[in-house]
């Protein structure tokens with residue numbers, strides 16, 4: 314067998330694919346063939362490597378050189394220079410602060426080096442289509458240990474002792490949930506994996522399934538053994554075709570290797586898994602709605618209790634867990650509860666994967682120990698503001714979450730601490746906001762999502778969220794009153810208390826939390842018709858400073874409504890009645906002559 318001199322890991326996560334990963338890979342393959350190196354250089358398409366803003370990314374081993382923002386031309390050069398001549402191509406290396414070139418940022422840059430990878434331990438490292446690579450990283454060892462050395466109750470005890478809590482939003486103790494399902498009477502039980510991942514901007518579950526599908530198969534089989542189920546379902550949304558494809562391949566491989574199916578590993582335990590594809594409705598992530606959807610019914614929630622552990626799929630006891638929760642299970646069983654507890658806090662042990670987005674330099678997926686502070690996450694890992702503007706707040710937990718102002722950034726990220734501030738860990742969305750973000754507009758953005766996604770079954774959620782949205786819309790247009798703010802607050806609390814499921818019960822959170830910390834912004838909108846962040850179009854105007862305008866005509870040339878007039882080398886002017894407030898002019902002005910003013914000029 315020829316000796317492999319290099320392995321190229323190329324990120325085939327969603328962001329890298331959309332940034333052109335496939336064409337980079339095609340060029341790599343072609344050039345490697347051209348130089349007859351195909352027996353010595355292996356190309357592996359991995360799951361998401363995390364640093365989505367740097368894609369397409371590849372890492373060349375054994376050196377571990379990390380290339381970023383690749384193009385087909387870059388791929389050609391890297392083959393010719395790095396692979397043929399051993400010379401690192403500097404222009405495609407990571408550039409740290411102050412432009413320092415870093416060939417192995419994984420070792421030096423906090424975005425990579427501060428992470429602790431448990432749920433995503435194999436993502437970006439192994440070939441997700443190759444079961445042997447999973448086994449080589451201790452894959453299926455935990456299943457072997459559970460089935461051969463432990464009773465189901467012992468498995469549950471380890472999960473309970475580890476303190477693992479649900480990563481799908483509510484943070485419920487996983488071991489306890491398994492115990493309820495185990496103790497619930499019934500010959501037939503079901504194990505369900507919730508891979509619906511409806512939170513906008515969240516893609517941690519998808520990345521795990523795409524990058525390490527076997528971990529979910531192993532975890533579900535262990536859970537099935539623990540609760541006494543013989544059948545499992547992965548509920549996966551149709552928008553995730555790569556995850557569906559890789560999981561399907563992995564399921565077949567697991568069956569072939571005897572990790573799934575009849576008499577697993579020669580024991581008398583049999584278990585198999587089916588994929589059920591959801592159409593992508595947010596409410597179908599709610600556990601009772603999800604089960605209705607698997608049963609072929611309309612995906613609407615029902616009243617709890619009875620809980621799924623008592624009456625779940627087809628009325629049988631069922632256990633439902635999120636993808637990231639499950640991905641923590643095999644290492645917990647393999648290494649033990651205390652191993653997991655070495656990270657995180659007493660009440661929130663372990664790690665959490667976050668999708669870091671918004672006004673930070675480093676965006677993408679990060680897995681960090683629970684208890685890390687928001688400041689560390691935003692400034693050390695996220696790298697702080699890319700523009701130097703002041704970071705104002707962070708929105709956590711997606712549409713069910715809330716905002717946390719900068720003064721609370723030293724708060725540790727755990728379930729209780731964030732809840733006390735009116736926000737949640739949720740599924741792990743983190744959107745960093747700066748002085749250009751209007752809090753009323755942020756609340757409106759999230760509420761628009763829940764209004765669209767409300768299933769309509771209960772009145773508070775169906776009608777109430779719509780009413781709240783209308784009021785927010787009025788306020789952002791400068792048509793709101795102080796009474797509207799009061800109505801928003803009261804209505805929000807009523808919807809929280811009276812909605813049937815978690816969707817309605819949490820929908821007002823973004824509004825209530827922005828009202829809690831940024832009421833002054835709401836008041837500025839209604840009293841002074843001002844948007845302090847100069848974001849709400851109806852409340853701003855663009856103006857040209859005659860002192861700074863040199864008459865270069867750049868603004869007039871890009872204006873889509875031709876509302877800027879003026880001769881070359883003479884001060885320009887904006888016709889406010891025709892301005893559509895698109896902001897194109899401000900972007901092209903090189904003299905800082907255009908600014909936004911609020912309230913709007915009549």
Ligand SMILES: Cc1cc2nc3c(=O)[nH]c(=O)nc-3n(C[C@H](O)[C@H](O)[C@H](O)COP(=O)(O)O)c2cc1C
Pocket residue numbers: 478479480481482483484485487507508509510511512595596597598599600601633634635636638639814815816
């Ligand atoms: C409207 C709504 C949407 C939800 N969407 C998801 C989802 O996409 N994925 C998920 O794992 N949990 C979601 N949940 C939470 C699940 O209902 C459930 O609590 C979770 O899957 C349990 O697994 P865990 O204990 O491992 O977190 C959602 C809940 C609500 C109310």
